[in-house]
Amino acid sequence: MRVLVQKFGGTSVSSAERRAQVAAKVSEAVREGYSPVVVVSAIGRSGDPYATDTFINLVNGITLESPKREMDLLMSCGEIISGVVLTSTLKNIGLDVVLLTGGQAGIITNDCYGDARIIRVEPKAILDHLSEGRVVVVTGFQGITEDGQVTTLGRGGSDTTASALGVALNAEAIDIYTDVEGIMTADPRIVEDARILDVVTYNEICHLAHQGAKVIHPRAVEIAMQRNIPIWIKCAFSDARGTLVTSIQPDMGAGTDITGDRTITGIAHTPNVTQIQVPTHDAPDMLQVDKQIFKGMALADISVDFISVQPESVLYTVPDDLAKKATKILENLGFKPTAVPGCAKVSIVGAGIAGVPGVMADMVEALSDAGVRILQSADSHTTIWVLVNKEDMVPAVQALHKKFLLSAC
Structure with a gap:
């Protein structure tokens, strides 16, 4: 049995015309000899009548803190509606199809409502239907506890559903259909000559996704990487080839070039973050101070990023909407934090960065020439991050894209 997982996002199923295009993709997979497992997201985006955010807004304002268990019941409705509508569309073109909720599909999670993690997948129900020649539609974004x-x-939970099913079913590939034609070197709304990448590694797309690229959720990539299941990022509304996500390093010539020559793969950005500066030079015990700061954030469910621990201070970033909460906690702990709101994180990502001299120099030169001031920086073996003022985000992305010649084929 040749299993193919096809995941369709909310915009892909937002109208009858688009659902017909989705049905054509599923039908084509059947003709090519695949047994498709189709994962669907809720219809549309925020503001649309059946989008997840629309359901959330029905409850917001009724209580100060909505009950998480009941909210999960509500939020799961969007995918169920979408699944029923798409199943009817597929039946209408003559396919034998069945709809399963996440729980019916065997997706078992922990009980962290709102952000549950998949513990395991029990795919027997899916395999039984596939063996009888049916197309299986699964509602994304959801599962059940023990x-x-x-x-x-x-x-990004529907992406995670697709990858988890791809691994559990040992699928030949996982096709993630969106409203773009693949992973691009930068956001095309910012960089006009951004181009589609033919191939990226799991590691590269994980870093791009973590740094702001919205095409696929990094958790989904990490799951598929466990079994080396290829992921294709494609457009639901065209026949473009899309981008292949794999373990194979791009630009590697068979039998000759074993290093590849693509240093930088793409530029990512994350707007609307606040830098928190916590002076610590007067603290008698730095180890205890650092522990206090980060434990305080953790207990308040504030995720911190871009961490820099120095002898005189601790720096990190939080989303703008959590900055007041973060500073209040620090003040209650006896610190005197400074918040720098309206920042953005800009990152260059590439599997070829490690060990290549001059990358940081080129990055600093490009930003300096563009008049962009760096507020903070950090790096790993595949990524270099800089924090800039939000108004400098667009020129920073454009300058770096040009500097590293990413528009060149």
Whole structure:
């Protein structure tokens, strides 16, 4: 049995015309000899009547803190509606099709409502239907706990569903259909000559996704990477080839070039972050101070990023909407933090960065020539991050894209 997982995002199923295009993709997979497992997201985006955010807004304002278990029940409705509508569309073109919720599909999670993690997948129900020649549609973004409680998987949860099913079913590939034609070297709304990448590694796309690229959720990539299941990022509304996500390093010539020559793969950005500066030079015990700061953030469920621990201070970033909460906690702990709101993180990502001299020099030169001031920086073996003022984000991305010749084929 040749299993192919096809995941369709909310915009892909937002109208009858688009659902017909989705049905054509599924039908084509059947003709090519695949047994498709189709994962669907809720219809549309925020503001649309059946989008997840629309359901959330129905409850917001009623109570100060909505009950998480019940909210998961509500949020799971969007994918169920989408699944029923798409199943009807597929039946209408003559396909034998069945719809399964996440729980019915065997997706077992922990009980962290709103952001549950998949513990395991029990795919027997899916395999039984596939063996009888049916197309299986699965509602994305959801699962059940060991005791049968409905959970949701957090933002990007339908991508995670698709990857988890791809691994559990040993699929030949996972096709992630979106409204773009692949992974691009930068956001095309910012960089006009951004181009589609033919191939990226799992590691590269994980870093691009973590740094702001919205095409696929990094958790989904990490799951597929465990079994080396290829992921294709494609457009639901065209026949473009898309981008292949794999373990194979791009630009590697068979039998000759074993290093590849693509140093930088793409530029990512994350707007709307606040830099928190915590002076610590007067602290009698630096180890205890650092522990206090980060434990305080953790207990308040504030995720911190871009961490820099120095002898005189601790620097990190939080989303703008959590900055007041973060500074209040620090003040209650006896610190005197400074918040620098309206920042953005800009990153260059590439598997070829490690060990290549001059990359940081080129980055600093490009930003300096563009008049962009660096507020903070950090690096890893595949990524270099800089924090800039939000108004400098667009010129920073454009300058770096040009500097590293990413528009060149």
